[in-house]
Amino acid sequence: MPKYTSISTLQADLRAGKITCTELVTYYLNQIAQHKNLNAYVEVFAEEALAQAARTDQMLKENPERVGSLFGVVVSIKDVLAYKDHKVSAASKILEGYTSLFSATAVERIVAEGAIIIGRTNCDQFGMGSTNENSVYGPTRNALDPERVPGGSSGGAAVSVQADTCLVALGTDTGGSVRQPAAFCGIVGMKPSYGRISRHGLLAYASSFDQVGILANSVEDVALTLEVMAGSDAYDSTSSTTAVPKYIKQLSFGRKAKICYFSTAINHPSLSPDIKAQTENLFDRLRKDGHEVQALDFDLLEYIIPAYYVLTTAEASSNLSRYDGIRFGYRSDDATNLMETYKKSRTEGFSTEVKRRIMLGTFVLSAGFYDAYYSKAQKVRRLIREKTLDIFREYDFILMPAAPSVAWKVGEMSDDPVAMYLADIYTVQANMAGIPAINIPLGKGKDDMPVGIQVMAGIFKENELLAFSKLLCGIL
């Protein structure tokens, strides 16, 4: 069977009867089995996916006009998205045995349009990590080199697309968790504007940063999936009521773009030379094509990571309080009173990295430290946001690498959390400012591993971002 890399091609083939949905799902299930070593999935919904495929086939035969816009699209969901009557664990022991009683709005909307959920993918526990090694299920491995990480936290999601086990993957992105693994795995990965997709059913890491994101082979597939999921939701007060455009119909970018990049970013000591060179080549190519590409000074770059980790850990320390061993999930067996139940269940249930972030977040919110850390970080965030939005008054897009290096070796980062945090340097800005950002595969870097270019646009300018991304894919 050919590898499908586009929803429209697949759907045309399904309609033409060149392939059945059942054959497609069977193929993907087979692929999952073949790539078991990559540890991309934590659970596969094989029977259900086949049953849904059979229904889709029948509908195509009997009522082909009634199929939804995502008919036949096989999707994997990250293990932080709730799916009614299915387990969800955030790759943590703390949610052992927990089955969700409802579906995330994002999941519900794609299912309503005919998508087939094939399974849930591995990730860093509660989205906390950049390598997918922080999982109770063990690390996910990069399909291009199983000795390497796929990135994180949506590592399983990225590999599920990379290894051709599904057509689209839903991930989540708090500080780069969709874009960085997309870059490490050589696929497209997008984080929309904050509030564009409902967070209802997304197991919160940092509420004011979290967004559902999409990983796929093409910009078109991202556009169509986004169109289905986006829009306001009564269950999420932070979801935006801004109208959702028909992204898929607005994918041609008909003018010359005004682009900027930060000299501080491109000259950052952590950026590996091969990625720097490829990025600069792209700038030259764009200039040659008549686009304006300007270098800007953005002196706040060094403050992004510290402020980000103060704010996200603060929110996480509170968001994760509900995992207390009382009403659901894991409860320690040898606790004899309430306080012990809390302490033992949480000590045994959370991973070291999660506990590190809970403690850090608890610290920065504590009396006497709040002003020095949390409050100051809020101010930094406001500055970064304002400055970023200012740039978009002048420019259409900001371009920068998605990550400072190609995928690391498994285990390479595990001893140095700060080094790992610092690797988020290019992705965090979009979450700080609430703007949409996307990773587009740029080429191959060191050791023949993929390198990505990141494009950022103004708030709710997903239509322009996607159109320009498609243009980029055309020239790369």
Next chain:
Amino acid sequence: MSIYDKYETIIGLEVHVQLSTKSKAFCSDATTFGASPNSQVSIISLAHPGTLPRTNKTHIHSAAKLGLALGCKISPESRFDRKNYFYADLPKGYQITQDRMPICVGGSLDILLKDGFRNIGIHHIHMEEDAGKSIHDVDPKYSLVDLNRAGVPLLEVVTEPDLRSAEEVDAFMTAMRQMVRYLDISDGNMEEGSMRCDVNISVRLKGTEKLGERCEVKNVNSMKFARRAIDFEVKRQIDLLESGGRVLQQTLNFDPVSGTTSPLRSKENAHDYRYFPEPDLPPVVLDENVIRELKATLPALPKSLYQQFVHEFKLSHDDAVILIEDRDFALYFLGNTQQSKSVKATANLFINKIRPWLSEHKKSIADFPMSDKQIQNFAKLIEAEKVTASIAYSKLFPAMMEGKKELPSEVAEQLGLLKNTDSSELEALVDACLAANPKEVKAYQNGKKKLMGFFMGELMKMSRGTADPKMGGKLLREKLDIRY
């Protein structure tokens, strides 16, 4: 002078008002009181992974209404915060409240004391959600948790340290209950926990400015307890200071059984609640139009009614206080005075007959059997002296309570209750009365003028109450002074 008289008590309150909204503060779960445990809990109340709060418009509007009624500044933009702590009845591990930017700031409430109104400053009012209930005394081995109450909307009214005694606290809580009932935002029922308060108490030597170290007494859920807790705590603090000790800032628990307070936690061990802005909820925005509309929905408030009753209607302080106690009762009374010249008679009817009847029959004014027309006619009969007040109350009122459809004037006629103003008939009765009491007549004429009351009583008895007292008195005097 006792040592206790040297000190002044300073009290500030944190009053929690549970709102009577249909649904919870941040989800659509019902809030019915007394439902079976854990029957009003959805995934949001239970804080299941991935669930988010959403605000309840009635919660916000109730807060603004109370703020408007208390003359607070309504914040055009306020914000929710998280208060973090672990407890079994707090499913999220944090309470959504308002810490830094409350919805209402400033304002005051007039409380009614024996010698008139006193104005108590309000520091602010904020919105928050209730926790569930932990029950420790039902099962010998386990604590039980009922999460029906988790997420029920509350307003917390924080006063300035303006209260000076247990009596004033009592008056404040009474006024607050009256206010929330007038606004129809809560039943204000302390017995059901709809109103609770934490009491901050300190003492200082009279004449000094600086506030003493304060203690916060929790678990005060009835007025009786509040009084006892304050009395105990004031004495404890003064005794401590007088014996050379120092009051430590701490949180105390009031034990209703022993009537004493005991430390719950000291300042050093105070919870660090790690407040921070609730990222799941956008700021609460109330634009001018909404505030104006809410203002327009406010009913007449107790103090303005009181002033109208006393100054315009010339009713006594005591009468006015009784009449404004309940909103519907007060407004019903007001409605019945609109086209009436018999305000005093109407007030008396409401205070002396209607109010006792309602409380005896446990009914609200809406269920009162007389129509407005009947009530106004009734008052007019008394005011115009067609029926004596005593006959009206003792005979006509019970008759009306049987559900008569006719006007009281018609009923009075049917029952022969109209005042007897026929002078020849009355004269005959007066003659008979005097003839029947020759000893008293003699005593009267010998100067015991006080006996006039006795003759009036006798006359009323013989006329079965229908004698016009004014005319009867006149005739009695004439006959006693002149004829005899």
